[in-house]
Amino acid sequence: MPPPQPAQVDSYPAPFVGGWYAFAHDEELRPGAVMGFEIDGEKLVAFRSATQPHEVSVLDRHCPHLGADLSQGQVTDGCLECPFHKWRFGCDGQVNSIPYSKAPLRLGLRARRWWSTNFHGVLCVYIDANRDRRRAPPPYPLRRFANIDDGRAVLRGRRDGGLCRLHIAELAENSADVPHFQYLHGHMNLPFTRLRIPGVTISHDVEWFRDPDQAEFAGFRDHAVLHLLGRRFEGTKATAEVRFFGPGSVMQFGFTFPKLGDMVLFQTHTPEVPGDPMMHRVRFRWFADRTVPRALVSYVVGSWMSQLQADLDIWANKFYRARPMLMPEESQLLEMRRWYKQFYPDATTQRADPVAPRADA
Numbered sequence: 001m002p003p004p005q006p007a008q009v010d011s012y013p014a015p016f017v018g019g020w021y022a023f024a025h026d027e028e029l030r031p032g033a034v035m036g037f038e039i040d041g042e043k044l045v046a047f048r049s050a051t052q053p054h055e056v057s058v059l060d061r062h063c064p065h066l067g068a069d070l071s072q073g074q075v076t077d078g079c080l081e082c083p084f085h086k087w088r089f090g091c092d093g094q095v096n097s098i099p100y101s102k103a104p105l106r107l108g109l110r111a112r113r114w115w116s117t118n119f120h121g122v123l124c125v126y127i128d129a130n131r132d133r134r135r136a137p138p139p140y141p142l143r144r145f146a147n148i149d150d151g152r153a154v155l156r157g158r159r160d161g162g163l164c165r166l167h168i169a170e171l172a173e174n175s176a177d178v179p180h181f182q183y184l185h186g187h188m189n190l191p192f193t194r195l196r197i198p199g200v201t202i203s204h205d206v207e208w209f210r211d212p213d214q215a216e217f218a219g220f221r222d223h224a225v226l227h228l229l230g231r232r233f234e235g236t237k238a239t240a241e242v243r244f245f246g247p248g249s250v251m252q253f254g255f256t257f258p259k260l261g262d263m264v265l266f267q268t269h270t271p272e273v274p275g276d277p278m279m280h281r282v283r284f285r286w287f288a289d290r291t292v293p294r295a296l297v298s299y300v301v302g303s304w305m306s307q308l309q310a311d312l313d314i315w316a317n318k319f320y321r322a323r324p325m326l327m328p329e330e331s332q333l334l335e336m337r338r339w340y341k342q343f344y345p346d347a348t349t350q351r352a353d354p355v356a357p358r359a360d361a
């Protein structure tokens with residue numbers, strides 16, 4: 001992993017973009033458990049009541065009383081109990097009891113609660129790029145996948161992809177950067193590896209799109225065909241669809257196996273390393289219809305991850321060009337940047353206009 005380069009993060013319009021951020025898989029926060037974490041400098045604590053196991057609460061990590069770290073506390077009677085003076089906070093952050101005080105528990109006695117959700121087993125919290133808007137409800141919910149909710153699709157795997165150096169904007173940049181697909185993703189790799197399979201290449205036909213139903217969503221479709229020893233095999237044509245639910249902090253990769261069913265993989269990126277906004281934990285969680293064989297699902301997931309590795313190798317070292325030199329074939333990139341602008345903090349705090357084409361482009 002290359003060391004931090006301040007100039008690299010300074011090249012982006014802002015280090016952080018607002019959106020839903022994953023902080024754990026469902027299995028990592030059992031009912032009755034407490035977990036401290038940090039995202040973009042916000043110190044938070046999550047807990048899960050044993051009496052209401054589906055409810056996951058995220059509060060400010062430091063107690064509003066005298067500042068103890070609530071992640072050192074415990075869940076008692078459905079409340080998060082501070083280790084210092086035993087104040088108890090309900091799932092909504094309200095103080096429910098103070099063991100040594102007879103004073104009435106005013107509504108104002110509360111820890112700040114953050115918007116959170118259990119998205120198909122990925123626990124997420126919403127963090128606005130403009131922190132003064134953090135009390136407002138999130139501008140969009142994460143879109144659930146119907147096959148999972150109705151039981152057709154089941155969990156097939158999850159993985160912690162470790163820490164990777166990138167700015168989240170690169171996910172969206174990547175989706176609208178049509179030429180790179182051929183040069184970076186034109187080879188077939190052994191699933192889960194960087195090893196190329198000799199004689200097998202892939203051609204891509206990529207289209208970027210904005211979601212007509214949700215202004216914060218966009219994505220791309222990739223129609224890919226395999227070539228064996230230079231010969232194109234039309235029968236291998238397959239279409240994958242990638243959707244961004246927001247800025248790229250939560251992504252969905254979908255794939256349909258003709259006559260067998262669907263699979264979907266959720267990929268999340270979270271800046272959770274204090275003091276280093278470019279370091280992101282990458283998480284994966286995938287589901288498939290019960291009718292899709294396990295080996296087929298593993299093959300597609302492994303291929304996706306090996307192609308992603310090629311992008312990660314570039315993103316770890318690349319800079320953002322606010323005024324890129326673009327060819328006419330690359331106009332989608334500017335359309336994407338216009339869409340993406342909504343996730344940056346208000347313009348006053350940006351270092352550069354995210355959409356500023358060069359005059360000679």
Ligand code: FES
Binds near residue numbers: 068082087
């Ligand atoms: S610091 Fe938490 S109860 Fe006193």
Ligand SMILES: [Fe+2]
Binds near residue numbers: 174180311
């Ligand atoms: Fe890519």
